[in-house]
Amino acid sequence: MTMLWTATEIAEATGGSVHGDFTVGGVTFDSREVQPGDLFVAMPGTVHDGHKFVAAAFQQGAHGVLVSEEVDGPHVRVDDVAAALDAMARTARARLSDDAVVIGVTGSVGKTSTKEAMHCALERSARGRTHCSVKSYNNHTGVPLSLARMPRDSRYAVLEMGMNHAGEISQLTRLVRPHIAVITAIAPAHIENLGTIEAIADAKAEIFDGLEEGGTAIVPEDSPQRDQLLKAAKGKAQTVLTFGSREADAALVHAVDARSGGSLVTARLREREVTYTIAQRGGHWVTNSLAVMAAVEAAGGDVAQAGLALADMEGLKGRGERHVIDVDGGEALLIDESYNANSASMVATLQALAKEDGRKVAVLGAMKELGAESARLHADLAGPIRDAGVEQLVLVGNEMAPLEAALAGAIPLARVESAAKATDAAKAIIRPGDAILVKASNSVGLAKLVDALAGGR
Numbered sequence: 001m002t003m004l005w006t007a008t009e010i011a012e013a014t015g016g017s018v019h020g021d022f023t024v025g026g027v028t029f030d031s032r033e034v035q036p037g038d039l040f041v042a043m044p045g046t047v048h049d050g051h052k053f054v055a056a057a058f059q060q061g062a063h064g065v066l067v068s069e070e071v072d073g074p075h076v077r078v079d080d081v082a083a084a085l086d087a088m089a090r091t092a093r094a095r096l097s098d099d100a101v102v103i104g105v106t107g108s109v110g111k112t113s114t115k116e117a118m119h120c121a122l123e124r125s126a127r128g129r130t131h132c133s134v135k136s137y138n139n140h141t142g143v144p145l146s147l148a149r150m151p152r153d154s155r156y157a158v159l160e161m162g163m164n165h166a167g168e169i170s171q172l173t174r175l176v177r178p179h180i181a182v183i184t185a186i187a188p189a190h191i192e193n194l195g196t197i198e199a200i201a202d203a204k205a206e207i208f209d210g211l212e213e214g215g216t217a218i219v220p221e222d223s224p225q226r227d228q229l230l231k232a233a234k235g236k237a238q239t240v241l242t243f244g245s246r247e248a249d250a251a252l253v254h255a256v257d258a259r260s261g262g263s264l265v266t267a268r269l270r271e272r273e274v275t276y277t278i279a280q281r282g283g284h285w286v287t288n289s290l291a292v293m294a295a296v297e298a299a300g301g302d303v304a305q306a307g308l309a310l311a312d313m314e315g316l317k318g319r320g321e322r323h324v325i326d327v328d329g330g331e332a333l334l335i336d337e338s339y340n341a342n343s344a345s346m347v348a349t350l351q352a353l354a355k356e357d358g359r360k361v362a363v364l365g366a367m368k369e370l371g372a373e374s375a376r377l378h379a380d381l382a383g384p385i386r387d388a389g390v391e392q393l394v395l396v397g398n399e400m401a402p403l404e405a406a407l408a409g410a411i412p413l414a415r416v417e418s419a420a421k422a423t424d425a426a427k428a429i430i431r432p433g434d435a436i437l438v439k440a441s442n443s444v445g446l447a448k449l450v451d452a453l454a455g456g457r
Contacts, residue, residue: 004151005039005088007064010076013091014066014084020074022064027148029085029141036061041148042068043081043141050081082141089147089175100154101299104176106161106169106207107184108200109345112136113280113319114184114288115160120313121296121306126155136339138162143172156299164369165193166203173210180298181207181237182218182291186225187344192371201225205232214238216298218291221248241270241298243290250294255286257355262311265289269297276307280320282352284345318447320349323454330432333358334453337439338446341367343377347384349439354388356435362390363426363449365419365440366397375402382406392429396422396444419445423452 004025007018024039031053034040040057042050042065054071064074068081078084096102105115112135119132131154133146138160146159161172173181186201194200205228208217217233220226221244233240243250246268253266253273262278263286274293278285289310296306315321318339325334333356337349346367353360362385370377379402385393386407393413395404404415414425426449430436436453440446 014078014087016076016078022074024063031057034060040065085144089144092147092150095152102157102178103180104178105182108187108189110184117292118158120309122156124305124309125301129155132158133160170206170209173207179212180216189342192369208236243294250290277311284348332434335437336450341441350384350388353437358433358435360390361392361436363394363438365444366399368441378403379406394425419448423449
C-alpha cells in the first residue's frame with residue numbers, strides 16, 4: 001500500500017485529534033467503496049449519516065475513519081467532517097511539488113470524457129504519476145474528495161468541476177487552484193436553475209477564478225459564447241487558448257473515419273502539427289480531442305504520446321461504452337450513453353449513431369433541468385433523429401411527449417414511463433445486426449436497461 005496520509009497529517013490538516021495511530025492509502029466517503037487500507041470519511045448526509053457506517057467500513061478493511069463523534073477503532077475526530085475534508089483537500093493541493101501541473105475541467109457537455117482523455121494522455125508522459133477525479137466526482141463533496149486522494153508525488157492532476165447554480169464552480173476552483181482551466185462546451189444544461197445560456201457561460205467561466213498566477217485558459221473557438229468566455233478568461237489568465245476550427249490555437253485540419261471505427265485526426269497546435277487516432281466515434285470526440293491536445297501542450301506533456309493514448313482509450317461506462325450483445329442467435333451493438341443528456345450531447349451521439357453499420361435503434365430518455373425550455377428542446381430532437389436514420393425508437397418519460405408529437409408518426413416508436421418498461425420495449429424490437437443507442441439524464445435510470453441487455457455477456 002502506498003502511504004497517502006498518516007493520522008498525524010490528517011489531524012494537522014483538519015485541526016482534529018488522533019485516537020489510535022494509522023496510515024491510509026486511499027480516501028472514500030462511500031462505505032460500499034472502502035478498500036483495505038482506506039480512510040473512511042463519515043460525511044453527514046440528508047438521508048444517511050456516515051457515522052452509521054463506520055463499523056461496516058472497518059469490517060471492509062478501513063485503517064481509520066474521520067468522524068465528529070467518538071467511535072470504536074482508530075480515528076481522527078473533528079468538529080465538522082465536511083469542513084475537515086475541505087481542509088484535507090487544501091493540504092493535498094499545497095503539498096504538490098512546484099513543477100506539478102493541475103488542470104481543471106468544466107463544461108456543459110463532455111467534461112468527464114475530456115477529463116478522462118486528458119488523464120490517459122498525460123499518464124503516458126508522466127509514466128503513471130498522474131491523478132484525476134474518479135467517476136463524476138465534480139461537486140462540493142466530490143472535488144475535495146478527489147483532491148484528498150491525490151498522491152503527493154503527482155506530476156499532473158486533472159480535476160473535474162460541475163455545478164447546478166451560479167457560484168459553485170468559483171468555490172471549487174479555489175480549492176483546485178488549476179494552472180490550466182478548460183471549458184469544453186456551453187449548452188442548455190441546468191438552464192432551469194440559471195435561466196439563460198449566457199448565465200450558464202458565466203457560471204462555467206467561474207473556473208478561471210481559481211487560476212494560479214501565470215495560468216492558462218482554454219475555451220471552445222466555435223461556441224456562440226466564445227467572446228463571452230474569452231472576456232472572462234482574459235481578466236484572470238496570462239495565456240488564453242482556443243480549440244476547434246481552423247482559426248483556433250488547437251485547430252482541426254481534417255478528420256476522417258478510421259478503419260478502427262473512430263477518427264483519424266490531423267490538428268495544428270501552437271508548436272507543431274500532429275496526426276492521431278481517436279478510438280471513439282463522433283465529431284464531438286474530435287472536438288474533445290483538440291481540447292485535450294491544447295491542454296497537454298500547455299502542460300508541457302508529450303502530444304505524440306497523447307495521440308497514442310487516445311487511440312487506446314476505451315469507452316466510459318455511461319459515456320460511450322460499447323457492448324456486443326447476444327440477440328436471437330446473433331449479435332447487436334449496444335452504445336451506453338445512459339449517464340447524462342442535454343440537447344447538445346443528444347445531437348452529437350445521434351450523429352455518431354448515424355455512422356454505425358446496421359439498423360439504427362435509439363432508446364432515449366428525458367433530459368432534466370431544462371425548465372421552461374424543456375418542451376421545445378425535446379421536440380427539437382426530431383430533426384436529428386430523422387437525420388441519423390433511426391428506424392426504431394423507444395422514448396422514456398413524460399418529457400418526451402413533445403418529441404413524440406414532433407415526429408408525427410414518421411418513425412415507429414413506443415413511449416413508456418420507466419426504465420423497466422423501456423427494457424421490455426427494447427427487447428421486443430432489437431434484432432441481430434442492430435446498432436442501439438441508449439441515452440438519457442442519469443436520473444431516468446437507463447443504466448439498468450444497459451445492464452439488463454448487456455448482462456448476458
